[in-house]
Amino acid sequence: MASSAAVDRPAMATNPRYIFFTDFDGTITLQDTNDWMTDHIGFGAEKRKGGNGSVLTGERSFCDSFQEMMDSINNTPYEECIELLKKNIALDPKFVSFFDWCDSNNVPIVILSGGMEPVIHGLLSHWLGEDNVRRRLQIVSNNVVAREPGVKDMWKDAGGWRLTYHDESSFGHDKSIEIRKYSKLTEAEGRPVIFYAGDGVSDLSAAHEADLMFAKAGKDLVAFCDRENVPYTEFNDFGDIAKIVEDIVEGRTTVEAVVNKK
Template identity: 45%
Template sequence: MSAGQEPSAPRSVLHYPPIHEDAQFVVLSDWDGTITDKDSNDYIVDNLGFGFDKRRELNLECLSGRMSFRDSFRQMLESVHHPFEECKEELKKNIKLDPGFVNFYSWCKSQNIPFVIVSSGMAPNIRGVLSTLLPGPDAENIEIIANEVEFTDPEKKGDTWEIVYRHPESGFGHDKSQAILPYRKLAHKPTLFFCGDGVSDLSAAKHADLLFAKVMANGHSDLKTFCEREKIPHVPFRDFNKVLERVKEVVEGKSVEQVLKEEGN
C-alpha cells in the first residue's frame, strides 16, 4: 500500500514511496519555515519575484479561504523570471536549518523512527539546500514527498520553468493529508507526529496524533492561528529541540493527551 492511494484521494501525477507499515512512530514534517529558518519559496518570491507585499497579500487571501493555495503559489512562482539553477543557488547560500533539526533527525535515525519531509515546495530545491547542511549521505537518503519542477525552455536547461503539482486538481496543489491518511488504514496504526507552520499544512493538520505548529521569532505562525481558530489541539514550538523533548516523552510512554494537556489544550 502506498501513500496517496486512498479511494477518494486526489489524482497524483507523481510517485509516492511505500509507507512505513511496521513503524510504531512516524514523524512527518513540512520543510519551508519549519525545518528551515525561513520559507525558501517566500525568499525567492520576495527577492527574485514580485516582492513581500504582493506575496503576503496572496498568503492572507489563501488563509481566509478566498483563494486556493495552489493558485496563489503558482502566481508567486510565475513572478520569478530567473533560471531555476540560479534560484537554487540563491537558496543554498541563504537558507539555513532550524538549530535543533540535525540533532532531532539524528535521534529519529538512532531510534529507527521514520522521518518524512512533506512539502509544497519543489524536491530539487530541498535536496539542494540539504546538500550543503546535512552530514554525509543524509541529504540524498532523507525521504521527501513534494512537488517537482519542469524546465520549459527548448533546451531544457531551466532558463524557464514551472512547478509540477503532485495533485494538480487539488486546491492544495500537494494535499499533504495524503501522506498521512494511509497510516490510518493500517491494522497497527503508528503514532503520527506532524510539524508545520503555514497554510500549505492545513490539509494535514487535522490528521496527526500530535501536531506541532512552528512559531517564528516574531511570534508569527499561520498554522498556529488556524489551529486556535478551529480549536485543533497542537504544540507550539520555536525550534526542533522542543519537538525532540515532546516526541521523546511520547516514545518513552507519556500519552499524547497528557502532552496536549500540559501544553494548554
C-alpha cells in the first residue's frame, strides 16, 4: 500500500529516479565529530587511537570501543557538545551548492551515519537552516537517550545522555539495511539509481548496495575497496561528486560509463 511504502522508504515520496545516500563524518564534514569530542572533551587522542587499534586487531568490537569513547565525553551536557562542534567542525564548502542542486532536481539526500542523530541534525541546521534540514533531508543514524530514568533534562544535564545503537550489527549501524529497502525494488516498482559517498570502513557494507560509489581520496574506504575489489570513484570534495552526478542526471554520461572508467 502507498502509505506503508512511504513509511518504509521516505526518500521515494517524490518518485525520484536517483537517490543520493551519504556518510556524514569526514564525508560531508572535513573532520570527524566523534573523534573531535573524544580528543578534546573525552579521554583524549592517545586512548582513542589505542581503541581503534584493538578494533583493527579484533581484540575488541567496534561497538564496545565506540560506546566507551562516547561515555568518556558524557560529562559535558549534550547541548554544549553541539555548540563546541559548531565552532570546530567545518562543512565541505562545496556541499551547499550540491544540496541546492539536488533539491531542484528531485534527487533526495539520505544521510547514513554511525554518529549521533542530534549532533548531525544540530550541525546541518546550523549550516543549512533548520527548515531545509527537516524538509529536504533524511538522517538515519545512531541516537542518544537519557542515561538514567531520573535525569531531569538529558540535553542540559552533565552526564544526562548516553549513546544508543541503531541496530545489532558490529558497527552499531549497518548502512546496507536502509539502502537495501530501495535497491531491492524492481524496475516496475520504480527502483531508483543509487549513489553513495563515504570515507571509512563502515561505508563498505553500503558500497555493495550502491550503483555508483564515491570514496574520499586518501581515506580508509579506498584501501578497503581495493582489497575487496569493490568498484569506486574517488573524490576530493563535493565539487567532484556534483560534476559526475549532474552529468548523469542530465544525460551527458551514464553510471556504467563512470563505473567502467577506472
